């Protein structure tokens with residue numbers, strides 16, 4: 009099946025597609041029971057649809073034309089019951105169908121989201137969030153629509169086609185020959201059109217990603233756009249993007265129209281021809297009227313499925329575009345591999361860190377660390393210095409295992425970070441950086457974010473230790489006050505304190521302040537640092553800053569210079 013599907017699609021690498029379909033199948037497989045149930049329902053529904061014209065034929069030929077009242081009444085009653093039964097069945101069918109297709113859709117999206125959670129900042133730095141969004145949203149729905157809707161439409165088409173053809177031949181094999189001419193013509197036409205559809209669909213998916221990216225990028229930056237009075241420019245960008253989208257959408261519409269219209273017209277022609285020949289036979293008395301009417305209905309029923317089967321052929325093409333876009337996210341690999349048998353950190357770990365001949369460079373960039381070795385003793389305050397852009401944040405990213413070094417080892421209490429699951433490591437290290445992530449929700453929920461099991465009393469205590477008391481008193485609902493989107497109601501210094509309160513609740517062994525106090529004035533900074541020193545006394549604190557004042561009074565100073573981590577005062581041993 010997977011082979012067959014990938015063979016049906018042009019313009020893409022077969023191996024890639026097979027891999028993609030195999031992946032897709034892992035989401036369909038758990039639903040096998042539901043699928044079989046729905047298939048059985050489809051068989052019954054198709055049989056019922058096929059029954060209706062036959063009943064009409066019986067009604068006309070055996071009832072009306074034969075003037076048989078008993079037949080007339082029994083046919084009418086049968087029709088009523090078949091009708092009610094079909095309606096009930098289609099209701100059940102639709103419900104089960106939505107449930108099945110929803111399950112597949114959500115499983116797909118959740119799986120992708122979990123995969124995205126393993127990817128590094130490097131991935132997010134190089135992708136447009138709007139593009140990822142459109143893949144997770146539009147493309148995933150497109151795949152689900154194909155995986156479920158098309159599958160059943162294919163099944164009922166095959167059943168409908170087979171049934172209708174059998175009945176057509178029963179009614180008149182000579183007239184049935186018309187269908188044999190019609191089908192190959194339609195197949196040829198659609199084969200010719202599908203590549204065009206594929207190309208235009210890809211363009212549309214990309215246009216839609218452009219639009220979401222634009223909105224995702226500009227909406228959060230509205231304050232800046234207003235500050236530099238560029239509202240008009242952004243509006244006209246949106247206008248251009250919309251125009252491009254619309255133009256391409258209309259092109260696709262036209263292509264799809266012709267894709268459908270030509271087979272549609274061919275079908276009408278065939279039907280008219282059948283009426284002409286069959287009508288002649290009826291007038292000549294060689295055929296019954298009911299048979300002609302039933303024949304024409306079955307002809308419609310036979311060509312409908314042919315068209316939907318061929319439409320499916322085009323739909324596969326369209327879906328393969330989305331599948332490829334989604335697989336592109338799936339294929340993005342995490343920068344770090346989780347260890348096969350992860351090591352654990354002792355509860356009473358000390359937190360000594362050693363860089364052992366560590367080299368690291370971003371792809372196609374100069375080395376940030378080049379065979380750097382240094383030991384950060386447990387329990388002290390350590391400053392990492394160096395000019396902006398030299399790679400201090402990257403060193404922290406290495407410590408938090410967002411990336412692994414290309415060479416050398418980073419050890420914590422003698423354990424290579426590569427042997428630790430990122431979660432095991434990160435719950436022991438609290439990072440307070442310059443941009444603090446706040447979520448919509450109350451101040452309480454935000455402080456509790458990294459330690460969801462903390463009690464209200466613990467949150468309050470942490471908030472007090474982080475000197476948030478004044479803020480809490482000033483807020484209308486205290487800790488329960490909602491912070492608004494991204495904590496827009498808080499000042500830089502207040503956000504900093506929220507981050508520190510978070511770190512306190514996390515009970516880390518190592519606290520890292522990455523330019524954390526650069527947004528506040530020196531007096532506040534001194535206060536924050538004194539506070540941190542008090543709260544985190546005895547724990548390792550790593551401070552990153554350019555400000556000399558931040559760095560005074562530390563136990564050890566490490567300068568990042570020419571790829572080396574140089575201890576400024578190595579003779580100082582901190583215990």
Ligand code: ADP
Nearest residue numbers: 129130133370373395396397398399400401402
């Ligand atoms: P610092 O914290 O010292 O200011 P960073 O660690 O942020 O420096 O950045 C070090 C260098 O690496 C900079 O030149 C920056 O442009 C580059 N850099 C940072 N992140 C990435 C990334 N994801 N991909 C490529 N280059 C990066």
